[in-house]
Amino acid sequence: MLTDLEWSALRLSLIVATCSVAVSLPLAIGVAWLLERVRFRGKALADTIVHLPMVLPPVVIGYLLLLGFGVHGPIGAFLDRELGIRFAFTRAGAILATAVMTFPLIVRAVRLAMSSIDRGLEDAARTLGAGPVDRFVSVTLPLMMPGILSGAIVAFSAGLGEFGAVVTLVANIPGQTQTLPLAIYAALQSPTGEQVAARLATISFTLAFAGLFLSELLRRRVQQRLGR
Amino acid sequence: MLRIKVARQLGDFRLDVRFEAPELGVTSLFGASGTGKSSLLQAIAGLLRPERGHISIGELTFFDSEHRIDMPVQDRGIGYVFQDSRLFPHLSVEQNLRYGQTRSRGRERRISFDDAISVLAIDQLLERRVHDLSGGEKQRVAIGRALLAQPRLLLLDEPLASVDDARKDEILACLERLRAQVPVPMLYVSHSLTEVVRIADHLVVMEEGVATATGAFREMLSRLDVAALSERPDAGVVVECLAGETDEAMHTTVLLFQGGALTVSGLQVKSGSFYRVRIAARDVAIALAMPIGASFQNMLPAVIRQLHHRQRGDVMLRLQVGDEFFLAAVTPAAVARLGLYEGLSVFALLKSVALAG
Numbered sequence: 331m332l333t334d335l336e337w338s339a340l341r342l343s344l345i346v347a348t349c350s351v352a353v354s355l356p357l358a359i360g361v362a363w364l365l366e367r368v369r370f371r372g373k374a375l376a377d378t379i380v381h382l383p384m385v386l387p388p389v390v391i392g393y394l395l396l397l398g399f400g401v402h403g404p405i406g407a408f409l410d411r412e413l414g415i416r417f418a419f420t421r422a423g424a425i426l427a428t429a430v431m432t433f434p435l436i437v438r439a440v441r442l443a444m445s446s447i448d449r450g451l452e453d454a455a456r457t458l459g460a461g462p463v464d465r466f467v468s469v470t471l472p473l474m475m476p477g478i479l480s481g482a483i484v485a486f487s488a489g490l491g492e493f494g495a496v497v498t499l500v501a502n503i504p505g506q507t508q509t510l511p512l513a514i515y516a517a518l519q520s521p522t523g524e525q526v527a528a529r530l531a532t533i534s535f536t537l538a539f540a541g542l543f544l545s546e547l548l549r550r551r552v553q554q555r556l557g558r
Numbered sequence: 559m560l561r562i563k564v565a566r567q568l569g570d571f572r573l574d575v576r577f578e579a580p581e582l583g584v585t586s587l588f589g590a591s592g593t594g595k596s597s598l599l600q601a602i603a604g605l606l607r608p609e610r611g612h613i614s615i616g617e618l619t620f621f622d623s624e625h626r627i628d629m630p631v632q633d634r635g636i637g638y639v640f641q642d643s644r645l646f647p648h649l650s651v652e653q654n655l656r657y658g659q660t661r662s663r664g665r666e667r668r669i670s671f672d673d674a675i676s677v678l679a680i681d682q683l684l685e686r687r688v689h690d691l692s693g694g695e696k697q698r699v700a701i702g703r704a705l706l707a708q709p710r711l712l713l714l715d716e717p718l719a720s721v722d723d724a725r726k727d728e729i730l731a732c733l734e735r736l737r738a739q740v741p742v743p744m745l746y747v748s749h750s751l752t753e754v755v756r757i758a759d760h761l762v763v764m765e766e767g768v769a770t771a772t773g774a775f776r777e778m779l780s781r782l783d784v785a786a787l788s789e790r791p792d793a794g795v796v797v798e799c800l801a802g803e804t805d806e807a808m809h810t811t812v813l814l815f816q817g818g819a820l821t822v823s824g825l826q827v828k829s830g831s832f833y834r835v836r837i838a839a840r841d842v843a844i845a846l847a848m849p850i851g852a853s854f855q856n857m858l859p860a861v862i863r864q865l866h867h868r869q870r871g872d873v874m875l876r877l878q879v880g881d882e883f884f885l886a887a888v889t890p891a892a893v894a895r896l897g898l899y900e901g902l903s904v905f906a907l908l909k910s911v912a913l914a915g
Contacts, residue, residue, distance in 0.1 A: 456631040457631060457634075457636060459662060461630075473647070555687075
């Protein structure tokens with residue numbers, strides 16, 4: 331039913347979305363912790379920077395990433411030289427762009443979950459002998475699970491459809507960097523691509539819908555288990 | 559010895575407490591709501607940092623502002639039973655109970671898992687989820703969790719506050735068993751005299767952020783200078799008694815105390831066991847001579863040791879009966895009519911005697 335190129339676009343989208351969530355989740359939990367629990371100067375500024383991808387045009391994010399992570403960008407050149415990782419026109423670039431774009435979504439979800447935790451439970455853990463790391467792993471993290479899960483799933487669903495930042499950083503190379511939305515866009519550019527576009531759009535819609543729905547179901551189940 | 563000195567400003571409220579209490583047994587922090595009892599517990603546990611002070615048990619110092627000692631909460635080994643139990647909702651009852659136990663390495667083991675669940679009668683709950691427990695069950699599990707962390711000191715912050723009356727008795731019975739079986743010093747915060755009467759060995763009275771009186775529990779109850787106790791409508795003493803023989807035909811039992819005996823009827827007591835008996839001041843009447851043909855079961859020779867006019871208008875008498883002290887509340891008119899004075903020998907007529915537990 332799908333052509334090879336369409337399959338590869340779907341597969342690539344899934345890989346990019348999965349990897350981007352895997353990369354940004356631990357970082358997002360750390361950042362959420364900083365913003366929610368730690369007092370430091372310039373917190374408002376940090377908060378703003380984290381949320382920038384939500385309001386900046388995705389093309390601008392892509393452009394900034396290109397400046398920093400392109401072959402001649404300071405970070406890109408360094409990583410290329412030391413580790414052989416390239417971001418321009420590669421799958422890694424697509425993952426990076428998607429991770430940056432979906433980062434604030436995860437941070438927001440995790441932060442919300444963190445703020446709803448009863449701090450009294452952490453105090454109880456302290457009186458029972460749990461140090462900071464132990465406490466985080468054994469109490470805070472499990473209690474945040476609903477938020478982390480729903481944040482991850484929403485980010486995954488959004489990551490499947492990331493367009494502007496991806497196309498700017500890694501262009502639209504079929505089989506290489508062409509994810510679902512890029513394939514849809516390419517199909518619409520061709521005079522005979524209407525049907526292809528419709529098929530891919532349907533897949534896109536289904537995945538996004540299923541993701542959100544799953545996230546909601548999971549959230550409900552976990553919350554029920556936690557007895558809230 | 560438990561040494562507590564804590565000074566800390568909390569908004570408009572100033573906490574400035576100092577007292578010492580023996581390590582063994584239950585020390586009750588007694589006072590109305592809002593007198594800083596919970597804040598004091600938080601400071602002892604390390605959850606609230608005093609501006610100045612000293613907190614130690616025996617040789618072990620947890621906090622000392624002069625010597626810049628401030629042991630982290632997790633290293634103190636001070637168990638805490640919170641008013642709202644604070645069980646971990648993502649863990650089962652058993653996992654909750656084991657949480658502190660697995661983190662208690664290096665401390666003297668005072669109670670085993672099996673003993674804890676049997677004393678607290680929670681052996682049937684182990685598989686349950688916290689969410690499904692009743693308020694009383696939650697509190698018993700919380701006590702078990704704190705105990706199994708093998709604490710050097712156990713803090714209990716009104717553990718019965720969120721429990722219905724029927725369940726309170728169960729938990730108090732558990733605490734009594736604990737006091738008898740496990741040598742953990744306990745600090746028990748309460749505003750209820752009926753709870754305190756059952757389990758306290760030592761009493762610290764708190765008023766507006768300050769410890770106003772401290773001493774052995776039973777002696778404190780018979781003092782007339784501790785307004786928080788003597789001005790209460792239910793003021794009275796607790797006498798430690800050894801149950802003697804029961805007269806089957808009359809359903810009466812003799813309870814022996816230092817220098818005297820009480821006869822009680824209708825109480826479930828076991829011969830040879832110790833009981834705490836509560837005698838309220840309003841249940842004690844005074845006669846100058848042994849009444850003839852009176853229905854009182856207990857008419858004991860007594861000496862008036864102290865007379866004290868209470869704010870509520872009546873007169874409180876401190877009576878010596880054998881080696882114990884009783885309180886009696888009488889009207890000023892009675893004092894005048896009978897010509898009562900300190901040193902006078904009288905008879906104490908007890909209308910009622912209740913078991914405190």
